[in-house]
Every structure is written in structure tokens, then in C-alpha cells.
Amino acid sequence: MSRPYNFSAGPAALPEAVLEQAREELLDWNGAGASVLELSHRGPEFMRAAEKAEADLRTLLSVPDDYAVLFLQGGATTQQALIPLNFAAAGQPADYVLTGHWGATAIKQAQPCVDARVAADTADGGYRGLPARADWALSEGAAYVHYTANETIHGVEFDHIPEVGEVPLIGDFSSSIASGPLDVSRFGVIYAGAQKNLGPVGLTVVIIRRDLLTRTGQARAPILDYAAHERAGSMLNTPPTLNWYxxxxxxxxxxxxxxxxxxxxxxxVKSQMLYAAIDGSGGFYRNTVERSARSRMNVVFSLHDENLDARFLEQARAVGLISLKGHRVLGGMRASIYNAMPVSGAQALAEFMADFQQRNG
Amino acid sequence: MSRPYNFSAGPAALPEAVLEQAREELLDWNGAGASVLELSHRGPEFMRAAEKAEADLRTLLSVPDDYAVLFLQGGATTQQALIPLNFAAAGQPADYVLTGHWGATAIKQAQPCVDARVAADTADGGYRGLPARADWALSEGAAYVHYTANETIHGVEFDHIPEVGEVPLIGDFSSSIASGPLDVSRFGVIYAGAQKNLGPVGLTVVIIRRDLLTRTGQARAPILDYAAHERAGSMLNTPPTLNWYxxxxxxxxxxxxxxxxxxxxxxxVKSQMLYAAIDGSGGFYRNTVERSARSRMNVVFSLHDENLDARFLEQARAVGLISLKGHRVLGGMRASIYNAMPVSGAQALAEFMADFQQRNG
Structure with missing residues (x-):
């Protein structure tokens, strides 16, 4: 491992082997005589790669056949705008469960187009846990129920799929997709920006139960229509071929x-290693998320004295541990440990944390 | 030149020097210890690169200060959906001038949200020329006038900026931006998918006269709002950092x-070389676009006998000339000669065309 361990929350690290292959092929891809980013998306070379990517993702996530898999642009936030346009009538209620910053973003995107309601919210507790299911106020006639499976800023993750009955459940899995088995059949829609667990920035994966594609939704341009994207094999217009590849x-x-x-x-293994380092520090490091809601993806922590923050970051960098600065909303530190982060990276960070504490405790 | 000359219409060729630099930096960018696609868009490294890119594009295109420059996702087609949402009231007229396939796409994206009207149209003539300005039927109270500066499929290009008075002129410059001086101040909005003259796929440039950002438009999510993108420096959500870089x-x-x-x-030079090869072939090669409307970017041509098409493509590939197959709408051939195509590439194609004719004429 010659490069530092990169704990960026996203855009996040990719495996060195993937980057090496991309570098190897960057000027001449599969003997095409051109880079993958210089070829028509409708040419045989790219079409093969696109189809293989979809097939591999379906295998990886065990996506049932009655679900469409779309490769789109615009990030998770754009999907948050398209979801009400595609799946709700104007003024129809839609329920949102807010467990952190990104849930709050999702409802903001929906508000101009539906009667977006907060079904449950942990803002008062500082987004440190999950709202008890018994307290959710689900709406009669809701178009769907939306929640955020993992909150990257607050470090809060659902360790289960919430039960919402017959109403389609929509999950923002941007930061936890493919980090473990998931029963896709329990969902109406799963969406995820790719730049965390799935790798490259500039691509968004949307998995939709096909019957939902027949919903009328609201007046919208074809390019904002999921069914049109599905019919076109995610090539309604030029897709981000480089990112898809x-x-x-x-x-x-x-x-x-x-x-x-x-x-x-x-x-x-990775997350337990880091939470153990925090919990065993006697208060030198702190994480205030309820244990059952702690994220396996984003371990947020603060130092007992924030005057040590700059030194922590500087010394971490010196031993090859980068991108640990917390989000500006919370400050402190954040170690994002997506699929590309090896166990050895989490171990190196845990060891550095103990060492730093010893020298500064 | 070790790689073939790539005449792809888009995603299109990039200069080898650009790809070489990207390859060189792919695993460790500017000493950051990570790839550009593994770093936070809000970190100092990427922020510097993003700002420099905007400054350089402003210099390149001589963009006046009262214009915002946005770096977005979704391609030109997404902008065609956002333009009416942002700049027109519901039901307000908007005028579209159609000179080919992409103008027809633009109006389709607008129709769900405005009274989109065809102000001029050359479909009856098979999109082979420009409609005389005197014949344009512009609407009273139109929100804007939209046209396509260069039609990549039909090979038709405006050699001038149409005069439309006080109504904001909106130009789709996806396939001709930065191919020559342009008086930006004559426009309300200029937009362009980057994957032709500007290089990489997965990024769209939108240049907007700032006063238009105060238009009310129609109810829309923040992520579909140009003014929100402008206030956020094109980082309302995670931008496609790799593509922007x-x-x-x-x-x-x-x-x-x-x-x-x-x-x-x-x-x-490049386009004249190819049109001369066509016009001087005694009908072996044909281009039916009116001479004054011929595209400098996309030279479309057919062989007098379409049974020769496959042989033409195969032999061209054998001498290092690739991606010449025409769009499925028109068939035949298309040589796209964007900024990354050197003059030597057009020359090599012209010589091959003469040679092929001699052997098959």
C-alpha cells in the first residue's frame, strides 16, 4: 500500500486495483484504439461494458427481475426531485422519515411538488438515533414512504428495513448500498449516488419496482421521466460513459x-474497531450516537478538546491517514469506511488514535 | 500519433496530451495522495481546480461578468427540461427554431411545461438548410427563443447569431462551443454538453445572463433551479469532479x-478539406446540405452506393480512421471534427476518401 488510507466521505476512495486498471486502459480501451471516454455510448464496445455493469450490479445486489436498474446523472438529490414527479400526484401526501441532514434535504426537494409530510424526525435529539416505529405518523393515501438508510454526516444508520405495509418504501442508500445483503423486494425504489460504496462520482443508480413505472405522476419532461429512461436502457441521452465504466x-x-x-x-470489523477505539478512550474521543443506530459506514467522533483537532489531522496525514476532517455541520472528525477501505486502514486509524491519545492525553 | 484518428460525434476524442496528463495523475493528483475522483469536492485541492476551470473557460469564451457559468450534470437534454421551468411561466409561449434532430428534442422536453411553439422549421426540406429569418413566426410575449447552433446529425450549422430583438436568445451549443469567437452578450443562455468540443462526457456547461436568474419560472425542486446552483457555485450537491477536472x-x-x-x-481548414473531397468526387461521395449551412463540426456524407459502406468503414479503420459510421437517423458516414481533431486527421481522411474512390470508383 503506497498511497495513504483515504477516509473521504465522498467522493470516496476506490480500490487501487480499479484505478490501476483504469490507468492502464485510459488511452486505449480493449483495443478500441481510443479511450472509453472517447467512444459512442451506442457503439458495441461501450454497450457491452454497460450491459455487463448492469448484470454485475444485479448479481451483487440480488436485484429481482421485476425491478428496473437505471444508471443516471444528477446525484441522489436529483432523484429526490424526480421521485415525487414520477410517483405522486400533485398535492398527494408523501411521508418522510428524517434521521439526519440528508433526509432533511430529501423533503426539501419534494416540497414544491407534493404534500411532503414529516412522519418521524429525530432533529430534537440532534439526530442521534432512530425514531421508534410505533411513533411514526404515516399518512392515509401516501404516495410512498421515504427514509435515509445511512446518514453520512450524523453517522446514523438503520440496521433493519422499516415495515410500512403496502405503501412503497423508498430508500436513499447512497452511503450504504452494497455494504451487506439487502432484501430489495421490500422496496419500491432504492437509489444511490455511486461516489461512496459503488465507486466513482458522477453516476447514480436507481432501482425501481417496475409496476411503479406505470404511475402517472405529474407533468414532466421526458428526461425527468423514469419510465422513459427505462425504455431507453438509461441512454435517453448521452450517459456518463466514463463514470459508468x-x-x-x-x-x-x-x-x-x-x-x-x-x-x-x-x-x-472496521466499524467495531473504530467504535472500540472511541469507547475505550475514557472520553478522549467521543461519539454520541445511540449504539444501535451507529453507522457502519461513517464513524463520526470528536476529540475531548477541539484545540487538538488541527494537530490530530496533521499527524494523521503524516502517517498516511487522510480526509478525516468532519463535515462542517458537526465539526470534529469523520472516518468513512466504505467498501474500498481495507480492514488494515481501519486498524491503522485505531492504532493512530491510541497513539495520539497517549501523546496528548 | 500512435492512436487512430477518432471521428466520433460524441463522446468524442480528447487530445492525447490531456489523456496522458490524466493518466499520469490518476492515482496521485498534485501530491494529494489520492486520485482527483477520490477527494471531497469541497476540499482545497478540488476547489482550486474547479475555480481555475471556470476562470479558464471564461477566458476562452470571453464570458462577460454579468453571466454566470455553471458546471452541471444531466447533459443538454436536461437543460432543455430546466429552461422552461426556470425561465417561463406555466403556459407562457416560448419559440423554437428547428433545424434538425436536436432542435426537435429540445421542444419535446419543453412541451409539458410551456406553450412551446415552432417559430421556424426545416423538416420539410429534410433539415438541409437554415430557415430564412424573415419567415420566423416569433410569438408575442415569448419567454425566450431557442435554437440549435449546430445540428450534429444533420450537419447543419448557423454561421451567424440570429437577431431576435429583446427576447432572450437561448442557444444549444453542445457541438460547436469554443470552435470560434462568439459574442456571448447576444445571448440569454448558452448551454453545451461537454463531450464534444469541451472534452469529457458527464459534464454540461450552462452560461446564463444573471438577470434571467431572477425570473420566477415555475414550481420546482431546488436541484432543478439554476439560481440555486449559481448561489452554490455549482456545488449544490456533489458535482462530477472527475469530469470537471x-x-x-x-x-x-x-x-x-x-x-x-x-x-x-x-x-x-478541416471542414473545407473534407467538403472539397466530397464535392470533388464527381458524385462518389455526397453531402446534400446547402453550402452556407454546412457544419464545420460534423461533415455528413453518403457513398453513391451504400453497398460500399461496410468496406469503407473497414478499410478506414485499417488505416487508423475510426468512428466514421453515420447516425442511424441518416445512415451513411459522419466525420466529426471537434477541437481535439488535428488538421492532420482531416487530411488523412480526405486522402483515404480519394484513395478509396480510386480503388472502388
């Missing part, structure tokens, strides 16, 4: 490494 | 090569 390399790598079961195992 | 390398390369004046000169 990189995601394909990443899907292959994840399958080669053992699939989501293996990443569930690694995620548990 | 590649565009920045391309802007720098275009400035180093001599800027848009130089690309205007090269475009004239």
Missing part, C-alpha cells in the same frame, strides 16, 4: 472480493 | 493551443 470495474472488483456478504463482514 | 485540463489545452481564434482557423 468505472462503476463497472468496481462492481467486478466487489464480486471478486466475495460480494456483499464479505463487505458486511468487513464493515462490521 | 478533465474539462479543466481541456480548457487549459485549448488556451495553450491559441484559443478560439485558432480553433476557428483549424475548423475552417
Amino acid at each position: 468505472l462503476a463497472g470495474l468496481m462492481f467486478q472488483w466487489m464480486l471478486d472480493e466475495g460480494g456483499v456478504e464479505e463487505f458486511a463482514r468487513r464493515s462490521a | 478533465l474539462a479543466g485540463l481541456m480548457f487549459q489545452w485549448m488556451l495553450d493551443e491559441g484559443g478560439v481564434e485558432e480553433f476557428a482557423r483549424r475548423s475552417a
Whole structure:
């Protein structure tokens, strides 16, 4: 490992093997005589790569056949705008469960187009846990229920799929997709920006139960219509071929490494290692999220004295641990440990944390 | 030149120097210890690159200060959906001038949200010329006038900026931006998918006269709002950093090569070389676009006998000339000669065409 361990929350680290392959092929891809980013998306070379990427993602996530898989642009936030346009009538209620910053973003995107309601919210507690299911106020006639599976800023993760009955459940899985087995059939829609667990920035994966594609929704341009994207094989217009290709390399790598079961195992090991380092520090490091809601992806922590923050970051960098600065909303530190982060990276960070405490405690 | 000359219409060729630099930096960018696609868009490294890219594009295109420059996702087609949402009231008329396939796409995206009207149309003539300005039927109270500066499929290009009075003029410059000097101040909005003249796929440039950002438009999510993107410096959500970085390398390369004046000169040389090869072939090759409307970017032509098409493509590939197959709408051939295509590439194609004719004429 010559490069530092990169704990960026996203855009996040990719496996060195994936980057090496991309570098190797950057000027001449598969003998095409051109880079993957210089070829028509409708040419045979790219079409093969695109189809393989979709097939591999379906295998990786065990996506049932009655679900469409779309490769789109615009990030998770754009999907948050398209979801009400596609799946709700104007003024119809839609329920949102807010467990952190990104849930709050999701409802803001929906408000101009539906009667977006907060079904449950942990803002008063500072987004440190999950709202008890019994307290959710679900609406009669709701178009869907939306929640955020993992909150990257607050470090809060659902460890289960919430039960909402017949109403389609929509999950923002941007920061936890492919980190473990998931029963896709429990969802109406799953969406995820790729730049965390799935690899490259500039691509968004949307998985939709096909019957939802027949919903009328609201007046919208064809390019804002999921059914139109599905009919066009995600090539309604020029897709981000370079990003799609990189995601394909990443899907292959994840399958080669053992699939989501293996990443569930690694995620548990990595996150437990870091939470143990925090909890065992006697208050030198702190994480205030309820234990059952702690994220396996984003371990947020603060130092007992914030005057030490700059030194912590500087010394971490010196030993090859980068991008640990917390989000500006919370300050402190954040270690994002997505699929590309090896167990050795979490171990190196835990050891550095102990060492730093010894020298500064 | 070890790689073939790539005439792809988009995603299109990039200069080898740009790809070489991207390859060189792919695993460790500017000493950051990570790839550009593994770093936070809000970190100092990427922020510097993003700002430099915008400054360089402003220099390259001589963008006046009262214009915002946005770096977005979704391609030109998404902008065609956002333009009416942002700049027109519901039901307000908006005028569209259709000179080919992409103008027809633009109006389709607008129709769900405005009273989109065809002000002029050359479909009856098979999109082979420009509609005389005197015949345009502009609407009273139109929100804007939209046209397509260059039609990549039909090979039709405006050689002038149409005069439309006080109504904001909106131009789709996806396939001709930065190919010559352009008086930006004559426009309300200029937009362009980057994957042709500007380089990488997965990024769209939108240039907006700032006073238009105060228009009310129609109810829309913040992520579909240009003013919100402008306030956030095109970082309302995670931007496609890799693609933005590649565009920045391309802007720098275009400035180093001599800027848009130089690309205007090269475009004239390249396109004249190919049209001369067609016109001088005694009907062996054919282009039916009116001479004054012929594109400098996309030279479409057919062989007098379409049974020769496959042989033409195969032999062209054998001598290092690739991606010449025409769009499925028209068939035949298309040579796209954007900024990254050197004059030597057009020359090699013209020589091959003469040679092929001699052997098959």
C-alpha cells in the first residue's frame, strides 16, 4: 500500500486495483484504439461494458427481475426531485422519515411538488438515533414512504428495513448500498449516488419496482421521466460513459472480493474497531450516537478538546491517514469506511488514535 | 500519433496530451495522495481546480461578468427540461427554431411545461438548410427563443447569431462551443454538453445572463433551479469532479493551443478539406446540405452506393480512421471534427476518401 488510507466521505476512495486498471486502459480501451471516454455510448464496445455493469450490479445486489436498474446523472438529490414527479400526484401526501441532514434535504426537494409530510424526525435529539416505529405518523393515501438508510454526516444508520405495509418504501442508500445483503423486494425504489460504496462520482443508480413505472405522476419532461429512461436502457441521452465504466470495474472488483456478504463482514470489523477505539478512550474521543443506530459506514467522533483537532489531522496525514476532517455541520472528525477501505486502514486509524491519545492525553 | 484518428460525434476524442496528463495523475493528483475522483469536492485541492476551470473557460469564451457559468450534470437534454421551468411561466409561449434532430428534442422536453411553439422549421426540406429569418413566426410575449447552433446529425450549422430583438436568445451549443469567437452578450443562455468540443462526457456547461436568474419560472425542486446552483457555485450537491477536472485540463489545452481564434482557423481548414473531397468526387461521395449551412463540426456524407459502406468503414479503420459510421437517423458516414481533431486527421481522411474512390470508383 503506497498511497495513504483515504477516509473521504465522498467522493470516496476506490480500490487501487480499479484505478490501476483504469490507468492502464485510459488511452486505449480493449483495443478500441481510443479511450472509453472517447467512444459512442451506442457503439458495441461501450454497450457491452454497460450491459455487463448492469448484470454485475444485479448479481451483487440480488436485484429481482421485476425491478428496473437505471444508471443516471444528477446525484441522489436529483432523484429526490424526480421521485415525487414520477410517483405522486400533485398535492398527494408523501411521508418522510428524517434521521439526519440528508433526509432533511430529501423533503426539501419534494416540497414544491407534493404534500411532503414529516412522519418521524429525530432533529430534537440532534439526530442521534432512530425514531421508534410505533411513533411514526404515516399518512392515509401516501404516495410512498421515504427514509435515509445511512446518514453520512450524523453517522446514523438503520440496521433493519422499516415495515410500512403496502405503501412503497423508498430508500436513499447512497452511503450504504452494497455494504451487506439487502432484501430489495421490500422496496419500491432504492437509489444511490455511486461516489461512496459503488465507486466513482458522477453516476447514480436507481432501482425501481417496475409496476411503479406505470404511475402517472405529474407533468414532466421526458428526461425527468423514469419510465422513459427505462425504455431507453438509461441512454435517453448521452450517459456518463466514463463514470459508468468505472462503476463497472468496481462492481467486478466487489464480486471478486466475495460480494456483499464479505463487505458486511468487513464493515462490521472496521466499524467495531473504530467504535472500540472511541469507547475505550475514557472520553478522549467521543461519539454520541445511540449504539444501535451507529453507522457502519461513517464513524463520526470528536476529540475531548477541539484545540487538538488541527494537530490530530496533521499527524494523521503524516502517517498516511487522510480526509478525516468532519463535515462542517458537526465539526470534529469523520472516518468513512466504505467498501474500498481495507480492514488494515481501519486498524491503522485505531492504532493512530491510541497513539495520539497517549501523546496528548 | 500512435492512436487512430477518432471521428466520433460524441463522446468524442480528447487530445492525447490531456489523456496522458490524466493518466499520469490518476492515482496521485498534485501530491494529494489520492486520485482527483477520490477527494471531497469541497476540499482545497478540488476547489482550486474547479475555480481555475471556470476562470479558464471564461477566458476562452470571453464570458462577460454579468453571466454566470455553471458546471452541471444531466447533459443538454436536461437543460432543455430546466429552461422552461426556470425561465417561463406555466403556459407562457416560448419559440423554437428547428433545424434538425436536436432542435426537435429540445421542444419535446419543453412541451409539458410551456406553450412551446415552432417559430421556424426545416423538416420539410429534410433539415438541409437554415430557415430564412424573415419567415420566423416569433410569438408575442415569448419567454425566450431557442435554437440549435449546430445540428450534429444533420450537419447543419448557423454561421451567424440570429437577431431576435429583446427576447432572450437561448442557444444549444453542445457541438460547436469554443470552435470560434462568439459574442456571448447576444445571448440569454448558452448551454453545451461537454463531450464534444469541451472534452469529457458527464459534464454540461450552462452560461446564463444573471438577470434571467431572477425570473420566477415555475414550481420546482431546488436541484432543478439554476439560481440555486449559481448561489452554490455549482456545488449544490456533489458535482462530477472527475469530469470537471478533465474539462479543466481541456480548457487549459485549448488556451495553450491559441484559443478560439485558432480553433476557428483549424475548423475552417478541416471542414473545407473534407467538403472539397466530397464535392470533388464527381458524385462518389455526397453531402446534400446547402453550402452556407454546412457544419464545420460534423461533415455528413453518403457513398453513391451504400453497398460500399461496410468496406469503407473497414478499410478506414485499417488505416487508423475510426468512428466514421453515420447516425442511424441518416445512415451513411459522419466525420466529426471537434477541437481535439488535428488538421492532420482531416487530411488523412480526405486522402483515404480519394484513395478509396480510386480503388472502388
